[in-house]
Amino acid sequence: MRPLLAFTGSRGDAQPGILLARALRERGHDVTVALAPNLVAFAHDHGIRAVPFGRDTAGLLAAQRTDHRFAGRDPRARLRALFELQRRGVPEQLEDLRALAPGHDVVVAGMAGEEAAESVARALGLPFAAVHFFPIQPNSAVPVVPARWASRLPGFVHRGGWSALARARAAALAPVLPTRPQSGRAATASSVAPAGTGPDPATTRIQAYDPALFPGVRRQLPGPFTGFLIDVDGFLTAAQSSADPTLPSAGDQTTALESWLDSGTAPIYVGFGSMDVGDPAAFVAMLRQVCARRGRRLLLASGWSTVAAGFEDAVAIVGQVDHARVLPRCVAAVHHGGAGTTAAALRAGVAQVICSVQADQPYWGQALQRLGLAVTIPAKQLTGERLDALLDRVSRPEVVLRAASYATTVATDGVERAADAIEALAGTPATADLHSAGRQS
Template identity: 65%
Template sequence: MRALLAFTGSRGDAQPGILLARALRERGHEVTLALAPNLVAFALDHGVPAVPFGCDTGDLLHAQRTDERFAARDPRARSRALFELQRRGVPEALADLRALAPGHDVVVAGMAGEELAESVARSIGVPFAAVHFFPIHPNSAVPVVPTRWAARLPGVVHRWGWSMLARARAAALSPVLPADLDPATPSVRIQAYDPDLFPGLRAELPGPFAGFPIDVDGLLRDRTSGVRITPNGSVTSTRPGEDSWDLPPSATTRPLADESSTAPMGPNTDTLSTSTSAWGTEFGAQLVIDSATTVFDVDHALHAWLESGTAPIYVGFGSMDVGDPVAFVAMLRAVCAARGRRLLLASGWADIAPGIDDQVAVVGQVDHARVLPQCVAAVHHGGAGTTAAALRAGVPQVICSVQADQPYWGQALQRLGLAATTPARTLTAAKLTALLDLVAAPEVGRRAANWAAGLRTDGVARTADAVEHLLDTAEIHTAGRLQ
C-alpha cells in the first residue's frame, strides 16, 4: 500500500498523523506524510520523514488572534471570520496535494483540511479516510453548542445543528474546491477518540471507533534536551553539541536573571526568579562548560525537580495564545503558592522563557505519559491529545478552552465528573482557584483513576487497521464493478 497522509493544523493535529505514518511504515507500507510547513521539522526530528503542504499554521493562528471579528458579539461576524479563515491557504494546499497524490493507493487526512484532501482522493479515484478527533459527524448524542443548557435540548436539535454546520462549512469551501468529483470513491470516517465520553454516541455513528491515538512509547516526547547559557547572560533552548534552534513561533533568546536577581522573567522582563546555578547544580545535569557556553540537560533537571518536592499542578496550553505571558505566569504562580503546590508549566508556543526554581519549572514541552501521573491536576486548553493524555494518567483536569473542539471536551468531561471547565478568556486567579477546588475533591480523583484503568491505548494501531481495511474494501468494490 502507498498511502498519502495529509495532516495540517497545529501540533496537536499533526501528532496523530506522525504516529500513524510510523505505524504504517512498520507494517511495510510506503507512506508520504504531508504536514504544514512549520511542523515538518518536528516530524523529521522524531525520525518520521515528512514533506510540506499548504501554509504555516502559526500564521493562521496569528491571523485568528488579530482578527477582531472572532471576539465580536455578533455570531454572523464570527461565522464570516471563521469561514474566511478556513478558506485561507486552501488553493495552495490543494495544489500541493494534487502534485503529491499520483501513485498513491489511499489518501488519509485529519479533520483540518479534510474536504480538500477528500477532493484530491476523488479526483484520482482512490479511497479516502478521515481521522476525526472529535464527533463532528451529525449525531443526536453530542450538543452542537457546548453548554450545559444545550445538553438538555432534544437529540433531534443536535443532529440538525451538526447537519447545518456541515452544510455551512461545505458552502464556505465550495468556491475553492472542485465540484463534480466521483461520488463512488470509497471513504470512511475513523472516530479517533473514546466514544464513551459521549454517552449514546456509539449507537449513533457507524465508526469505526479506533480510540485516542495515544503516543504510548514516547516517540513524540520533546527533544529539546538542553538549555544554553552564554557569557552575556542570554538563555537559548538547544541540544547538546548543536547550535541553538527555534521554538516556533517565539524567539529563542531570552535574558536570564542575574545570580542575585529576584525579578520575574518574561519576554521583556524575565518569567522566573532563578539563576544560572539553578540550572546546573540543584536541578540540572551539567553537560558542557567552555568559554562560550554552558549547557544543561533540561530532561534531567525536570526529573530531578519532580522528585525533589511535592506533586505539582501541571499547566500547558499548547499552541494557544495565553495573552500577556508575564501576567499569566504571575497568576499561575500565585494560585499554586496559595494552595501550597508547585507549578509545572509547559510553555508550548507561548512567549515564556524556560527556567527552574524550587517552586516553579517552565519547560517547552513535556512527555505527558511520564510527567502527568506525577501531578495532582492538569490545567490545559482542552486539545484532544492533551485531554487523552490526562485521562490516561488518571489526573483530574481543569479545561480552559480557547476554540474548536476544546469546549466540547471540557463540557463532556465535566458532565462525567472528570474535570471542571471554563473558557480561557474568563480565567482569573479566583476562578482557577475555584475550579482547582472542585477537581481536588476525592471523588473526582477516584473517577479519573477508574477511567484511566479502562482507557484503551491502541488507538494508533486500530487506526492503521481501519486504513488497511478501507483499501481492502476498495479493492473488492473495484473488482465487483469490473465484473
C-alpha cells in the first residue's frame, strides 16, 4: 500500500500523522508524509522522511495574532478576517497535493487541511480518510457552545449549530476549493473535475479520541473510533543529535530533566505547545510566583515560545518533554487544551488546568470539567490569582483520585487502530485483521 499522509497545522496537528506514518512503515507500507514546511525538520529529526506542502503554519499563526480585526468591535470585519483565515494556505495545499497524490492508493489528512486533501483524493478517485481529533461532525451529544450553560440546551440545538458551522466553513473555503464532484471517477493530476460517472471513492472519518469524554457521541457518529493517537513510547521526544554542536543535545536535556525531577518534590507542569503566551517574560514570572506561593517546583515546556531553556533548583524550562514519562511525576498539568496534551495528561492520571486559546481547546476544557477531571479558563483571562485558585480546585483529593482512576481506562493502541482503518479503507484488510488479532491475543 502507498498511503499519502498530509497533516498540516501546528505541531500538535502533525504529531499524530508522524506516529501513524511510523506505524504504517513498520507494517511494510511505502508511506509519503507531507507536512507544513516548518514541521518537516521535526519529522526528519525523528527518522521520518517528510516533504513540505502548503504554507508555513508558524507564519499563519503569527499573522492571525497580528490581525487587529479579530479584536475589533466590528462583527463584519471579524467575520471577514475569520473567512480569510480559513482560506489562507489552501491554494498552496491544493497545488502541492495535486503533484504528490498520483501513484498513491489512499490519502489521509488531519482536521486541518481536510477539505483540500479530500478534494484532491476525489479528483483522482482515491479513498480518503480524515483523522478527527475532536467530534466536529454534526451531532447532538456535544454542546456546540463551549460553555457550562450550553450543556442544558436540547440536542437539536447542538446538531443545528454544528451543521451551521460546517456550512460556514464550506462558504469560507468555496472561493478557493474546486467544486465537489457529484459523482467521481479518476481525473488527471492537473484537473479536479470529474472525468465521468461512477461511484465516489470510499471515505471515512476516523474518530481519534475517547468517546467516553462525550457521552452519546459514539451512537451518533459512524466512526471508526480508535481512541487517542498517543505517543506511547516517547518516540517524538526521543533523544536526537543536535544539528548545532554549540547547543545541548536533546539527550543531554532529557538526562538533565530526569536528574532535576529526581532531585526534589513533584512539580507543576506547564506547556502551551504552539500557542502564543503573550509576553514570555511576564508569563514565566507569573508562573514562578504562583509555584513559589504554593511551595511547588515549576516544569515549563516552552514549545514554540521564545522562553530560554535552563535549570534551577525550583524551575526547569525545556523545549518539550516525553509526556508519558514526565506527567505521571507531576502534581498537576497546566496547558492549552490541545487534544494531544489532553490525552497525555488523561493517560498520566494527572489533574488538569486547561487554559484554552482557540479551535477545539475550549471544548476539551469543558468536557473534562464536566467529568470532574479538570478546570478550565480562557488563556486570555489567566492571572496569577486565578491560576492559584484553579490549582486549589484540582488539588482536592476527589479530583486527584478521579483523574488517577480515569487513567486506567485510557486506551493506548489508538495509532495501531487508526492504521488498521487505513489499511481496510485501501483494501488491505488481511494486514489489518492480523494486527487486530495480535492485540486481542
